[in-house]
Amino acid sequence: MVDAETPLSAEADDHFHDECGVFGIFGRQDAAAIVTLGLHALQHRGQEAAGIVSYDGSQFHVERHIGLIGDTFTKQSVIDRLNGNRAIGHTRYATTGGAGMRNVQPFFAELSDGGFAVAHNGNLTNAMTVQRALQKQGSIFSSTSDTETILHLVATSKERDLNSRFIDAVRQVEGAFSLVALSSKKMIGCRDPLGIRPLVLGDLDGAWILASETCALDIIGARFVRDLKPGEMVIVTSKGIESIFPFEQQKPRFCIFEYVYFARPDSSVEGRNVYDVRKRIGAELAIESPVEADIVVPVPDSGTPAAIGFSQQAGLPFELGIIRNHYVGRTFISPGDSIRHMGVKLKHNANRRMIEGKRVVLVDDSIVRGTTSQKIVQMVRDAGAKEVHMRIASPPTRASCFYGVDTPEKSKLLASRMTIEEMAEFIRVDSLGFLSMDGLYRAVGEPGRDNEQPQFCDACFSGQYPTRLADLEGSDNVRTLSLLANNGA
């Protein structure tokens, strides 16, 4: 969906976008500088804005900026303002400029017993319902983000201590949430009962760390301790760490798309190395959807590990037939409609010498609207390919995500309105193949999808959502909920 609050780059590269990364550290003098590095490693989870909140023993410091971490938080003056030995941070994929600032996280408020900051990766599916109830009781919201709901629920809870108030709050919300929160005395991490979004625990010379992915630990040389379990809440204080499980136990439903596209390939999430999974995805794809061809070419960068797996399984040469320009940023893509259509040419170029006269298998992670695929296929044909076959490292994306991923409306998803044959015609390929759902589950180490009780969230492929979508029920709020999703974590 592209609207006033959605970045143009969302359409320009035609991918689902994870909307947030979170990072926190407790017990280290240079906390804000460490958070900056952690967020830099998580930049792929959100490039539009970022924020850090630190606590120095007497007061909180809040910095929130539009732009990349490297453009804003590496200025010494900014880091110098973020004193303290504990800090949390957030990087987000969402709005740009102006009104967008009000949604930049972490959210911070002075509560009756002191300052409290919260950063959220995910999206609450009952945020509007809860917000309406809170507004009737007098709460005033200053953002359009679902995350602010959590802050209000903590603030208005009748429980006595912060842990109990936090638990009271998270028990009232539904959907996906990996949270990192900070008070004057503690850092809290919490995953929703289904564990839809990732959150890992790390250690840096005795300082506890919470981060969306392990790549954020690697950048600072921290030790990976473990994934937080679905439904787990950890409380870090100067005395150590405590783990509790405040929710009724449920079968986990981790987001399977994290393996397909969102997580960085050098991360391990839920005990699996993302790069390994992506290579296995490519191998499954080659088994399920073989093709007579001369070379396997990834659509870089996201299609690369799957293309390697495809090429190894199929015994076909892997070639970098498309080169990506890594220096195309928002400034080039966003000035206006007149250059929007050029996005793909700015970003990718065919490596003509590798492609000319060849039968090419193009491997990409997914097809969303199909506009980018169409342009890339044309570019490969223009470079002299004899045949172009496309293989997609996931099942067709047919439904929107309401769990913290920027997704177009369902009607704009190519697979929701076309058969595979029609899609092949639309993007003008000689053949088109998608990975099956069972193939995807096999690639992550399962025997296949358990259709009675699926092991993962795969709603954008299956349309079967693992939670109630309360804000949608009995209303025509699909657009509103997606707006919340886009403005949320």
Ligand code: SF4
């Ligand atoms: S709907 Fe898709 S992208 Fe969203 S959480 Fe589920 S699997 Fe992940």
